[in-house]
Amino acid sequence: MKTKEDLKRDLDEMISLKKVKREEVERMKQEVIDLNNKINENYKKLEHMKRYENIQVSDHAIVRWMERKHGINFDTIREEILTERILKNIIEIKEDGTYERRVVKNGVIVTFL
8 A cells, every 4th residue: 555655746746747748738739730830831832833833825915925025016917907998898887797807796806717
């Protein structure tokens, strides 16, 4: 049978061990929080990468690049596409359609066939 002093010593050891274990638990909780934060950061990075992995170049960007990088004058090209004769035909007919290979929708030449 244990003596009173043995029981007190055991009790003190258990209290000390309990304190150490609580500290370990708090440290582990913080580790879990840190891991969750890292996981969330990685998810965000992956989503960002997915959004931009198949990035495309718009026709507008190509046109602007050609204008600025290669000095192509698109006003001249517009004048070749929309001649006075074509403009006169579009104004006279006043509806969407195809005019000498130019497709018009809502008053805009949208493509050239």
